[in-house]
Amino acid sequence: MAAGSRATFLGVPRILGLAGRDGGRGGADGGGGPGGARAGRPAPAGSGFLSGDRPFPDAAREALGDTQLRRNLAHATGTIRAKRARVVAELDDWEELRTAGEAVKRATLARLDEHLVRLEEEVTARGGQVHWARDAAEANSIVTELVRATGQREVVKVKSMATQEIGLNEALAAAGLTVHETDLAELIVQLGHDRPSHIVAPALHRNRGEIREIFLREIPGVDPRLRAEPRDLADTARAHLRQTFLRAKVAVSGANAAVAETGTLCVVESEGNGRMCLTLPETLITVMGIEKVVPTWRDLEIYLQLLPRSATGERMNPYTSTWAGVTPGDGPRNVHLVLLDNGRTATLADPVGRDALHCIKCGACLNICPVYQRVGGHAYGSVYPGPIGAILSPQLTGVERNASLPYASSLCGACAEVCPVRIDIPSILVRLRAEHVEERSRARVPSAEALAMAAGAWVMSDAGRFAAAGRAGRLGRALGRRRGRVSTLPPPLSAWTASRDAPRPPEETFRDWWSRTRAPRDGQARHNPTAPDDPTGREGPTAPDDRRARRARRARHDQETR
Amino acid sequence: MSAREEILRRVRAANAAAGQPAPPRVPRDYRIGGDHPAGHPELVRRLSARLGDYRAGVVPTAGPSAPEVGAAVRAALTLAGVGAADPVLVPPGLPDGWCPQGIVDDAFAASVLGGFAAVVTGCAAACAETGTLALDGSPGQGRRALTLVPDRHVCVVRAEQVVATVPELLARLDPGRPLTLVSGPSATSDIELHRVEGVHGPRTLVVVLVAPPPPAFPPAREPRPGVEKRHQT
Numbered sequence: 169m170a171a172g173s174r175a176t177f178l179g180v181p182r183i184l185g186l187a188g189r190d191g192g193r194g195g196a197d198g199g200g201g202p203g204g205a206r207a208g209r210p211a212p213a214g215s216g217f218l219s220g221d222r223p224f225p226d227a228a229r230e231a232l233g234d235t236q237l238r239r240n241l242a243h244a245t246g247t248i249r250a251k252r253a254r255v256v257a258e259l260d261d262w263e264e265l266r267t268a269g270e271a272v273k274r275a276t277l278a279r280l281d282e283h284l285v286r287l288e289e290e291v292t293a294r295g296g297q298v299h300w301a302r303d304a305a306e307a308n309s310i311v312t313e314l315v316r317a318t319g320q321r322e323v324v325k326v327k328s329m330a331t332q333e334i335g336l337n338e339a340l341a342a343a344g345l346t347v348h349e350t351d352l353a354e355l356i357v358q359l360g361h362d363r364p365s366h367i368v369a370p371a372l373h374r375n376r377g378e379i380r381e382i383f384l385r386e387i388p389g390v391d392p393r394l395r396a397e398p399r400d401l402a403d404t405a406r407a408h409l410r411q412t413f414l415r416a417k418v419a420v421s422g423a424n425a426a427v428a429e430t431g432t433l434c435v436v437e438s439e440g441n442g443r444m445c446l447t448l449p450e451t452l453i454t455v456m457g458i459e460k461v462v463p464t465w466r467d468l469e470i471y472l473q474l475l476p477r478s479a480t481g482e483r484m485n486p487y488t489s490t491w492a493g494v495t496p497g498d499g500p501r502n503v504h505l506v507l508l509d510n511g512r513t514a515t516l517a518d519p520v521g522r523d524a525l526h527c528i529k530c531g532a533c534l535n536i537c538p539v540y541q542r543v544g545g546h547a548y549g550s551v552y553p554g555p556i557g558a559i560l561s562p563q564l565t566g567v568e569r570n571a572s573l574p575y576a577s578s579l580c581g582a583c584a585e586v587c588p589v590r591i592d593i594p595s596i597l598v599r600l601r602a603e604h605v606e607e608r609s610r611a612r613v614p615s616a617e618a619l620a621m622a623a624g625a626w627v628m629s630d631a632g633r634f635a636a637a638g639r640a641g642r643l644g645r646a647l648g649r650r651r652g653r654v655s656t657l658p659p660p661l662s663a664w665t666a667s668r669d670a671p672r673p674p675e676e677t678f679r680d681w682w683s684r685t686r687a688p689r690d691g692q693a694r695h696n697p698t699a700p701d702d703p704t705g706r707e708g709p710t711a712p713d714d715r716r717a718r719r720a721r722r723a724r725h726d727q728e729t730r
Numbered sequence: 731m732s733a734r735e736e737i738l739r740r741v742r743a744a745n746a747a748a749g750q751p752a753p754p755r756v757p758r759d760y761r762i763g764g765d766h767p768a769g770h771p772e773l774v775r776r777l778s779a780r781l782g783d784y785r786a787g788v789v790p791t792a793g794p795s796a797p798e799v800g801a802a803v804r805a806a807l808t809l810a811g812v813g814a815a816d817p818v819l820v821p822p823g824l825p826d827g828w829c830p831q832g833i834v835d836d837a838f839a840a841s842v843l844g845g846f847a848a849v850v851t852g853c854a855a856a857c858a859e860t861g862t863l864a865l866d867g868s869p870g871q872g873r874r875a876l877t878l879v880p881d882r883h884v885c886v887v888r889a890e891q892v893v894a895t896v897p898e899l900l901a902r903l904d905p906g907r908p909l910t911l912v913s914g915p916s917a918t919s920d921i922e923l924h925r926v927e928g929v930h931g932p933r934t935l936v937v938v939l940v941a942p943p944p945p946a947f948p949p950a951r952e953p954r955p956g957v958e959k960r961h962q963t
């Protein structure tokens with residue numbers, strides 16, 4: 169059975185362009201992770217926050233039961249979508265910027281080794297020191313040693329996805345060092361003993377009332393009359409961190425980009441906490457994923473337009489800082505750059521999936537995603553939630569360690585439409601589902617789950633349905649048409665449909681999954697698109713023409729967001 | 731094998747595995763130049779409007795001479811809530827007459843910088859479309875901490891420094907210098923994704939726009955309520 173399903177699965181690569189991947193399997197590295205399907209090296213398990221302790225459906229089900237969370241998410245993502253739509257509409261060259269942004273990333277990755285070497289040369293020539301870290305543990309120990317060498321016991325930190333990914337705060341704390349998160353949202357998360365839930369606004373799952381409570385509980389000396397007003401809460405954070413900034417001797421940051429030809433690092437921020445960290449301490453340690461390098465200074469002109477408009481709906485974020493090595497008399501005297509792999513090379517090894525490395529971490533795909541809007545970031549387990557997390561986390565860790573994430577999507581295609589660097593997220597999701605199925609089948613896992621996955625592969629291999637499915641939107645449509653088939657699976661597969669906690673087959677949409685898990689005993693709910701609890705609100709009721717439905721959906725969305 | 735060698739080897743192996751994709755040509759057919767040359771009155775007007783959107787104050791000068799700039803800086807400090815006796819910080823190299831009462835930075839400690847009511851600086855360039863000021867640490871702007879720690883920042887922008895687009899702005903800047911791009915006062919969107927001005931950086935930003943020689947550009951008109959009063963026209 170397993171061998172048979174594998175053979176049928178092989179129909180997928182021809183259509184989705186997986187052909188290059190077999191070449192990859194025989195690639196020079198050969199290291200791979202468990203499964204060994206990819207060149208490069210996935211992030212090892214055991215350190216960092218790239219996967220949760222339970223599959224997405226379990227965590228999502230719990231999140232869906234939290235009405236306060238859902239209200240907070242709906243409010244915040246609705247606000248940001250409207251702002252984004254407004255400032256994006258202002259630029260009549262938005263599409264040209266997106267195309268250029270994509271091309272620069274693609275060109276950079278094709279010569280990534282050269283750009284990294286050049287970056288190292290330029291940073292070093294300007295008085296900085298460059299370190300290389302294969303994985304989270306190595307990066308953490310490099311940073312810990314650098315901090316220890318200063319003799320300091322405390323560190324101020326600028327929000328950074330790379331340091332969240334590797335669990336740097338926990339590693340520094342374990343070494344007896346005190347870490348102060350200084351970004352307001354990170355502070356809220358840290359004080360709330362919480363986990364970040366959004367890549368731009370990590371405390372997005374908290375409303376002002378909850379933030380007030382956290383501050384009252386955790387910040388010594390806060391006036392109990394503190395109002396739950398953003399203005400007052402921001403003032404509280406300012407007062408709380410002021411003295412910390414003024415005395416700090418060591419800072420840790422991430423970087424939004426690094427320019428290879430000039431050795432210039434760039435941090436985009438809003439509050440000025442980034443400037444405080446980048447400017448006042450004597451030692452600055454920047455941890456950056458290797459994919460963040462761009463070849464030329466000019467390339468920043470693209471991302472400094474795409475990023476703020478996509479991330480916070482602003483024409484420009486309040487502060488952007490750049491520095492190249494050490495500048496005598498201005499800012500830190502000791503400047504370090506830690507270049508991090510941690511699964512990026514494994515991601516790079518896939519001819520399609522590598523596009524996930526183009527991500528500029530703007531969060532727009534989270535804000536637009538009907539799944540993210542309802543379950544929030546924690547359900548994804550990884551620090552990278554939402555659509556980008558669903559394609560990035562499984563590639564960084566190897567798909568086995570995040571096997572449920574590629575299914576955490578309705579494949580509606582909205583993420584690809586908003587992505588400022590045009591990442592075709594739905595296609596990569598489908599590809600990862602296929603990869604998961606293939607690994608299962610290679611491992612000869614004789615479970616109902618494997619059978620169900622194989623069934624998905626069998627459905628996907630139907631060339632007639634996939635022939636027209638080139639672009640993301642059409643791909644979503646093709647998969648959507650197929651949806652009803654789950655219930656018509658032949659008997660061996662009914663073992664899966666009977667078990668609602670079994671991982672879903674590749675073709676199941678979020679909506680199906682929702683219906684199944686929300687109303688497990690109500691067979692009607694599953695195919696009733698007008699059910700009041702319709703989670704996506706996107707798919708028009710029984711639209712005869714998907715294109716028309718899609719247009720209508722977009723119009724409705726535009727209306728919502730204007 | 732060192733981590734460096736191993737990562738570079740992995741990168742090469744991964745690119746080989748992915749079929750050695752060729753770097754595509756980058757199509758730069760987005761807008762590079764703006765609709766007006768640097769310093770055009772329309773750009774100055776646009777910059778002023780954008781700054782208003784960020785709730786930054788804007789004070790135009792009567793003319794380009796140092797005493798006229800100095801008068802506008804005084805007005806800007808007043809607008810920012812700085813009293814006549816409050817200490818004002820200035821960087822070395824600020825043009826004579828822009829801020830005669832300013833105390834020149836002498837490598838003050840951060841805690842000392844926090845004692846100043848305001849800082850007055852020039853800038854390297856400004857971008858009209860995004861309402862962005864660029865500081866590069868050259869004379870008249872000072873090291874980065876100067877425009878960060880004091881709670882109020884008055885920044886003097888000469889009309890000829892104002893360009894239309896982000897690409898034009900970056901083209902004017904030296905990536906080897908420590909740069910700060912400032913678009914309005916410090917702000918956060920972290921609470922329910924609503925923007926609130928004023929967190930760790932200066933909570934008040936007032937821009938002095940140095941008028942080109944007459945005829946002076948028309949004062950910015952801002953339809954938004956609550957912003958008009960910030961403009962001294």
Ligand code: SF4
Pocket residue numbers: 478526527528529530531532533534556583586587588589590591
């Ligand atoms: S995938 Fe695209 S939309 Fe999503 S965070 Fe990355 S850049 Fe933004």
